[in-house]
Amino acid sequence: ASQVLTCLEDFEKRAKEILPKTVFDYYRSGADGEQTLRDNLAAYSRWRLRPRVLRDVSKVSTSVQVLGAQLVSPVAVGATGFHCMAHPEGELASARACAASGTLMMVSTFSTKSLEDVFKAATGSPCWFQLYVQQDQDATEQLVRRAERAGYTALVLTVDTPYVGRRLDDVRNRFVLPSHLRLCNFKEDDTIHGVGPTQNDSAFALFVKQSLNPSLAWEHVHWLRSITSLPIILKGILTAEDAREAVNYGVDGILVSNHGARQLDGVLSTLDALPEVVAAVSGRIEVYIDGGVQRGTDVLKALALGAQAVFIGRPVLWGLAVNGENGVRQVLELLQDELSLAMAFSGCRTVKEITPDLLTRTSYL
C-alpha cells in the first residue's frame, strides 16, 4: 500500500489491484485485437530525442495558449465516460484536480455527474464539453444549450463513433453500467436503467445505440456551426483529407484521436497520423492529440510534431481509482513535472522552443 507511485504505469498497476475486473477491463480495453492500442504507445518509442545542451534552463515554462486561453501546461484531461465507476465523486473529483493543477478538462456526454455540476466543481478553470450527436437532434441541441449556459468554452464533437467499437473483454464480461450509477446528462427516464427490455445489458446497449448517430456526417458539423458560437473541435480525425475538410467547414480545432484505440482496431496510431494532419492544416486551426501518452517525453514528442496540446484518457481514470481527486492531481502533476524536466534536458525553456529538429525517427525497435 505504501509503495511509491513513480510513473503513470505504476498508477495503472495499482488501479488494477483496486478496481473490479469488469471495470478495469472496460477502461483498459481497446477494440478487437488491440493492435492499435499497443501501437498508440509504441509509436512514441519510434522517435528519439536530439537534446540541445548548455542553454540556461534554470527557468522552464510549460505554459501554452489553447484556443486563446492560457494553460499551465499542454497536458489536459480528455473525455472519458463513467468516472463514478472509479471513484464515488467521479467527474467532480476529476474537475477539482484539473482546477488545482491549472489544467483544462474535457467533460464527456456520458458523464456520471451532470455537466453543470462538473463545471461548478472546476471553479472557473476552463472546461470543454464533448458532444455526441444523438439520433434525436433536439436532444443534441439541448446538450449544446446546457453547455453554453453552464459556461463551457468549447464543444468537442466526437466524429469516430457512429457505432460503439467491439471490445472483446466487455463482451466476455457482459459489461454494463453498475445499477447505482446514472448518466447524469440525460433525464431519469432516458437513462440506461429506465428503457428497453428487462435485462440490463439490452437496456444499456439500446440506450447507447440511441445516443449515437450512425448518420453522423459533415452536414451535422454545418448544423452545429450554425446553432452555436462556441468554438468547435472535431475529435477523431486521422487523415489529411478529413483535416482539410474540417478547415473548410470552419471548425476551430482538430483533436487527432482514435478514441483510445477503442473503435476500429488497425487504424494508425495517433502519433503516426499527427504529422499529416498538421501539414494539411498548416497552421490555420489548432491541432491536438490524444492516445497513449504516458510520459513527459511523450508530450514533448507530440508537441515537436506540431500538437498544440495533449489529452490523456485512461491515466486520469487510474488516478481517480487510486486516490480520487488527489490521485488525478498526482497523475497530472507527475506528467507536468516529467515534461518540465524533459524540456530542461532538451534545452527547451518554453513550449515554442520545442521544434521538429528535436526529433529523429528510428527504423529499429
Added chain:
Amino acid sequence: ASQVLTCLEDFEKRAKEILPKTVFDYYRSGADGEQTLRDNLAAYSRWRLRPRVLRDVSKVSTSVQVLGAQLVSPVAVGATGFHCMAHPEGELASARACAASGTLMMVSTFSTKSLEDVFKAATGSPCWFQLYVQQDQDATEQLVRRAERAGYTALVLTVDTPYVGRRLDDVRNRFVLPSHLRLCNFKEDDTIHGVGPTQNDSAFALFVKQSLNPSLAWEHVHWLRSITSLPIILKGILTAEDAREAVNYGVDGILVSNHGARQLDGVLSTLDALPEVVAAVSGRIEVYIDGGVQRGTDVLKALALGAQAVFIGRPVLWGLAVNGENGVRQVLELLQDELSLAMAFSGCRTVKEITPDLLTRTSYL
C-alpha cells in the same frame, strides 16, 4: 463451455479443446518451419487503416459481385478436405451454413461427402468445385462432368500441389484419415482404405500420391479450358509472371493462395503477393485471396489491395468442430459483422468505396 466466442481465435482455441490432437494438428499445421503460416497472419498487421469520418454510415452494404453472381459479403468458404473429421455432418453442415449466410462455398476434391450431396445441401447458394488434376486424366474429366451436372458454377484448379507438402506434426503423429471416413468423390475401391499395402498410412500416402499429378503444367489448363465452358480459376498463384500467363491462358480468375502455408514454407505471404498479381492482371480477370484471414479488418485490407473476394480455410473447420452447421454460420456471420462495422468506421458504405488510400504500409512491427 458457456464461454463467449468473441472472435475467430476464440473458435480456434475451443476447437483445440474439442478435437483429437492428430486432427487439430492436421488442420492447423503449415509446412516445415511454419514461417509462412505465421507470416500469412502477420502480413495483415503490416498495414494500417486510414479511416475517413463524417460520412453517413447508417447503411453499410458488404455485397459484392463474384464472377457475375451477387454475394451478401466478400467472405467465402475456401476448399478444405475432410470436413467429417471435424463434425459428422461434414461438408453438408458447411454447405448449409454457407447457404444460410448467403456465402459462396468452394468444395474440395477431397471432400468426405460427395460433391453432389454437398451441392444439394447448399440449396441453390453458389458452389465452386476445387479440382486436383489426377494422374488419370479420364478420372479428372469425370470429376469435371459431375461438377457440371451437379450445378457448380466454377472450377477452381489448384496449381500449387504437384506433391503434398511436409507438415512435421503429421509426420510425428503419423496422420491418416480415420478409417470410418471416405473420400466421397472417388469410387469405393479408389479410396484410401481400398488400395495399397496393408498399413493405413502407406495406403493413404499412395492414394494421395495418385490423386495428385506432379506433371501438372500450363497445358493442363489449356486442356481444361477446352473440355468445359465453366469459368476456371487458378488457385495458388503468387507472382506477377504467373498471373500474366494465367490471363494469356484464358482463365477467369486467380486465387492468390499459398495453400494455407501447407506446401512450401518460406513463400511470400498471400497479402504480400496480392499487389503484384493485381497489378499484373490490371482488371482483366478477377483476383481473390486466401490465407490468414481472421478479422473484418483483414478482409477490408485485402479488398483495399485489390482482391474481389476473400476465402477462409481453417476458421470454417474450427466453427464446424465447435458447433457443426451453426458453428460455421457463427464464424461467417462474425466475420461479416466485423467487416460491416470496420467499413462503417472507415467511412466505406459499399465495397466500391474500399480503395487503396484506406491503407498505409508500416515498417515497424
Added chain:
Amino acid sequence: ASQVLTCLEDFEKRAKEILPKTVFDYYRSGADGEQTLRDNLAAYSRWRLRPRVLRDVSKVSTSVQVLGAQLVSPVAVGATGFHCMAHPEGELASARACAASGTLMMVSTFSTKSLEDVFKAATGSPCWFQLYVQQDQDATEQLVRRAERAGYTALVLTVDTPYVGRRLDDVRNRFVLPSHLRLCNFKEDDTIHGVGPTQNDSAFALFVKQSLNPSLAWEHVHWLRSITSLPIILKGILTAEDAREAVNYGVDGILVSNHGARQLDGVLSTLDALPEVVAAVSGRIEVYIDGGVQRGTDVLKALALGAQAVFIGRPVLWGLAVNGENGVRQVLELLQDELSLAMAFSGCRTVKEITPDLLTRTSYL
C-alpha cells in the same frame, strides 16, 4: 527414443540429450555473444520465395557440378574437427555417409582419424582437404603432400583463423579434447597430449596455438599456389574486396564462411555477405557458402543468390551423435529431399533454373 526426426532441428535436440554437455557445447557454440550465430540462421528468414507454378515437376534433379565434378546434390559436408567426440567411428562414419549419399566431404586438419583413412572410407566419393597453415611451414607442406598422395581433389585453405575465437561456454567448461582421442594428422608427439605443461588445457591450447599461424597472409596463398597443382579454395572470405583479391591470387573457389560464427562475433551472416562476393567474382571462379543451413529452402535461397554449393557443419555432428554413419546419412538425405521438394514447389527442375527472381527481400521480421 522412437520419436521421429522430422527436420535438422530435431537432430540437434536429440544430440543434446545424447552428448556430454561439454561436447555438445563445444559443437554448438559461437564466439562471444553469439549474435552472428543467431544471424546466420535468421538471415535465411529475411528472404521470401516467389514460386512459379504449372511447370511439369515430375522430374527434379538436384545435381550440380563443383570444380568439374558432378555431385548428386549441392549440399556437401563442411570441415569440422573432432568427429570422434560424437561417435567412435568419427570421420570414417561421416565419410561413408557422404559416399552413400553421393556427397562431397571436406576433411578437417583437426580430424580424429587420419586423412588417409578418411579418404579410404569415402571409397572414391570426392574429398577435399581443409588446410590450416601451421607456424611450421614444412609441416604444412607435409600435409599438402599427404592430401595429394591420398587422392584429395582440392585444398581448402581456412583464412579466418589466425587465432582461435573465444567461445564462452568452452571457457566456462574448460573444454579440452578428451584424453583418449588423437589429432590423427599429426605425429604422436605433436599431439595435444604430448606437449606443454602438465595440465591438459594448457597443452591443448598450446598445441592449437602452434597449429595456427597468426602471420597468415596473402603471400601464403601465393606460396601454396606455387607448391601444388590441386585446386585451391579460400574458406572464410566475407567481403567483395577480399573476393577480388582472391581472384587475383589465382585461387579456384571461395567459400563464404564465418567459421560457423565461432571466430569474430558481430560479423555479417554469410547469406548477407554472399551477394557482394558473387558480384565481385562475377563468374570467374566458383563461390560456395556455409553457416546456418538447416532446411531445403535455405539451400534454395543460397543457390538463388549465386552459391554453387552449400556446406553444412554442425548438422553432420548431430547426425553422427544420434546414429553414427546412418545418422549422417539421414541428415544428408533429409536435406536433399527437402531441397528436391522445395525445387518442385518453386517450379525449378534443375539447379540452373534456380535464379535470383525466385527471391524477394523482406524488411519485416
Added chain:
Amino acid sequence: ASQVLTCLEDFEKRAKEILPKTVFDYYRSGADGEQTLRDNLAAYSRWRLRPRVLRDVSKVSTSVQVLGAQLVSPVAVGATGFHCMAHPEGELASARACAASGTLMMVSTFSTKSLEDVFKAATGSPCWFQLYVQQDQDATEQLVRRAERAGYTALVLTVDTPYVGRRLDDVRNRFVLPSHLRLCNFKEDDTIHGVGPTQNDSAFALFVKQSLNPSLAWEHVHWLRSITSLPIILKGILTAEDAREAVNYGVDGILVSNHGARQLDGVLSTLDALPEVVAAVSGRIEVYIDGGVQRGTDVLKALALGAQAVFIGRPVLWGLAVNGENGVRQVLELLQDELSLAMAFSGCRTVKEITPDLLTRTSYL
C-alpha cells in the same frame, strides 16, 4: 564463487549477487522507462563487421593518442560517482587498476576519495577531472585549481546535468549515499551529511541540487576557457549543432554521452549520435564516446565510426564490486584482449586501420 568470469555481463551478474540491492540499482538504473539504456547497448548490434582476412596479424597494437598522450588502448575509465559504495578502497582501487592496465581514468566531482588522493593512486598514469559547474562559481574555480595543482591533464565539463535525472528504482528505494561515505572533494560541512533538514534523503537531494547548476550555459564554457589552460572536453553532446558550437567555443574534445542513459530517457543512443558529431567536427577536435560498451567489438565499431577513445562507466563498478582493484583490472584487460582479438580477426593491426568500411548497417534486428 569459483565461476569463471568470461565477459563483462558475467561481472554484472556477479556484482548483482554481491552488492546491496539499493546500490546495485543505483549503479544500473537509467532514467524513467530505460529505453535509451537498452538502446545504448542495442545500437551496437545494428552494425555488422566486414572483416578483412589474410593480413599478417601476428602483431596487433591497440595503442592510441588521446590529447597528445599515448595510451595502451582506446578503452578508458569514465567518471562515475561513489566508488566506495562498491568497494572500501573506492576510487583509489580504480585508479591503481587504470595505472596497472595503462589506461586513462576520468575522476568524478562526486568521488568518495579526494581528487588529490585518487591522482596519487594513479602513480603518473594520466587522469582527467570531471567537473560539475556548481551554483557557487568560486567553489567551482576551487575544484579547477585543485585539479590543476594535483596534476590532472584535462577537465571534462559535464553539460547534460543541469538537474538530476529521474531513475525510478532510486525513487522506489529512497536511495541515499550510505552515511559512512563522504564526497571527498567537498569540505566536511558541505557534504550531504552536514547540510539540510534532519532526514538523510532531503540533505542528499539538497546537496546534489546545490552542486548542480541549472543555469549552465555556453557562457560557462567561455568562463572556464578563460580561467584555465588545461584542455577542456565537453561531456554530454549528442547533436551536430552543439558539436559545431563546441568547436566555436574553443574546447579540445567532445565526449558523445547521454550520461549512461541516466538523464533524459528517449534520447538517441550514443552510437547513433556519434556519426553526426564526427561529421560536424570534421577532425578539428577529438571525439570520444561512452554508453553501453560491453565487448571488444563494441570498441571496434565506435572507433570505425570515428571515436578516438571509448569510456566505460558501469563495467568498472562491477569489477570494483567483484574484486576491488583486481576486478577493475580484469575488466579493463578483458576488454583490451577482446579488442585486440577483434582487430586481428578484422585484419586491423593498428587503430589507424580501423576504418568505416569495416562496418555495414543492418535494418533487421
